[in-house]
Amino acid sequence: MADRNYLGEFELMILLAVIRLEEEAYGVPICRELEAHRGRDVSVGSVYAALERLEAKGLVSSSLGDSTPERGGKAKRYFRVTSTGLRQVHETRRVLSKLWHALPKLKENV
């Protein structure tokens, strides 16, 4: 049976944001990164739900960071992509690229 480990659209976006943010990847910057590129509001709860799924799959790991007064004394949770997660991103990109290249040329205004 085929291995169904490909990432969902939202999960892939979050993984890319976490990779890009490097050491600063916690809830707020991840949401801002997604909002900036998607052009619409993101639910912080759904970002955390996706991050939990990714952590359960072993694609990201998390650790508690410092807390600041503007957070009401609540600690930040930093996320980092694991080597498995990075491999998964490359694999998904490879498959998507192949699929895109196999398409007939699309009109720019579509």
Next chain:
Amino acid sequence: MNRADPPHIATWMLEHWTPGLRNDALAGDLLEQFRSGRSDRAVAWYWRQVFAAIASGCIREILNHRSAIFFAVLWSMVSPSWVVLSTNVEVHSRALGLMWQMDWPWSSICAIALSFSTSLLFIWSGMALYLIPRMSASQSFNMRTLVRSLLRAMPMFVAIAAVPFAMSLFFHARHGQGIDRRTLTPFNALTDLRLWAVVERLFNLPILLYGLWRATPLLRKPPGGLPR
């Protein structure tokens, strides 16, 4: 508009109604975004985020416990058969027959204790049937964890058991008789859709759900880096 504090009720709801381990980090992120002055409609944004967080947390919890929910529904469907079976054992047992020859209040105390014990035995059998294969599969079986898991169903059992018990006392007092289950077979009871069978299933379902729900965290190791 850049308010200092978000609505307290929304924050309380977020902290208490969002299932999962990340409530603190999530609440901190929302507070940080709120205080950084996202927009002039920050309060509405905050409320929207809180409702979305609660909804996605609940959906995630339900999905995480889907096998427990499915099993609880299935096992509670069998509960009328268990009642009929235990009634038949009670009727045909010589030792239990002696119970009815006792004077009041001992006869009533024994009958109540027997009824509670058989109900609890049903709940615990179901939970053990669900938990043991999972513990064995994850190579985390140990008797202490199993007993702890079974005991976690007790508060809900005690709370819910009081309702049908009070109801049965009411019906006994009103009509002077209960339902004669001696004429039923366990197989007939399985498909019985009369009120007593439905009540029996509804009685067991929340207890099983509660017990299995609370037992599920004991089955898995905490993810790395997450203090509990």
